[in-house]
Amino acid sequence: MKVLIITCSPNRDGLTAACGEAAEQGIKNGKAEPVVVWLNDLTLSKCKACDNGWGTCRNQGVCQVLDDFQVLHQQIGEADGFVVISPVYWWDMSESAKALFDRLRRCEAMKDHNRVKGKPFLCVAAAGGTGIGTINCLASMERLFLQMNSLQFMDLSAVMGDFIGVTRKNRSYMLEAVKAASEKMVLDWLK
Numbered sequence: 738m739k740v741l742i743i744t745c746s747p748n749r750d751g752l753t754a755a756c757g758e759a760a761e762q763g764i765k766n767g768k769a770e771p772v773v774v775w776l777n778d779l780t781l782s783k784c785k786a787c788d789n790g791w792g793t794c795r796n797q798g799v800c801q802v803l804d805d806f807q808v809l810h811q812q813i814g815e816a817d818g819f820v821v822i823s824p825v826y827w828w829d830m831s832e833s834a835k836a837l838f839d840r841l842r843r844c845e846a847m848k849d850h851n852r853v854k855g856k857p858f859l860c861v862a863a864a865g866g867t868g869i870g871t872i873n874c875l876a877s878m879e880r881l882f883l884q885m886n887s888l889q890f891m892d893l894s895a896v897m898g899d900f901i902g903v904t905r906k907n908r909s910y911m912l913e914a915v916k917a918a919s920e921k922m923v924l925d926w927l928k
């Protein structure tokens with residue numbers, strides 16, 4: 738099993754990175770293969786809402802904006818599960834996370850069988866400031882995965898990993914939670 742860890746911070750040495758390391762360890766403990774992607778190293782333009790609203794994303798599941806999205810989209814298709822870790826910026830996901838997920842959602846949400854649906858996921862919000870906005874960031878992540886799964890809530894419980902908020906105050910014990918949740922996600926999936 739291959740799990741894509743999508744880290745959405747420009748900082749290689751911050752809270753997001755620490756969460757990424759914890760997830761990596763948990764995935765390895767579960768005997769799966771972690772693949773780490775640093776979104777801010779990639780060129781990901783914003784969605785252009787082609788053709789007055791929808792482009793090829795709707796009917797073909799393909800984004801017309803050509804950049805690093807295409808390779809990442811393929812990696813997402815090849816992954817068996819996801820850990821998404823975003824720093825909390827402005828009570829929300831980071832700009833790089835939004836750039837990716839705005840486009841990914843358009844490609845996937847309208848299809849019955851897509852590259853995300855039915856695969857387990859774990860969402861982590863890393864809030865290094867006051868911690869305010871952590872819940873809101875996690876709510877954005879929840880909405881995103883619900884929309885891409887378009888499943889009944891009961892079905893979704895089979896693939897839902899967890900939604901974890903890590904702050905400066907709770908990091909000492911919540912990093913352990915990220916590790917444990919990553920391992921459990923893999924083990925549950927492999928059952």
Ligand SMILES: Cc1cc2nc3c(=O)[nH]c(=O)nc-3n(C[C@H](O)[C@H](O)[C@H](O)COP(=O)(O)O)c2cc1C
Nearest residue numbers: 746748751752753824826827828864865866867868
């Ligand atoms: C533009 C910007 C907005 C931010 N907004 C929030 C926020 O709403 N809540 C919060 O707790 N921290 C906020 N922070 C602090 C980041 O969450 C904190 O720096 C976090 O550790 C960033 O992740 P990193 O350590 O991976 O760089 C903000 C930081 C930036 C740069």
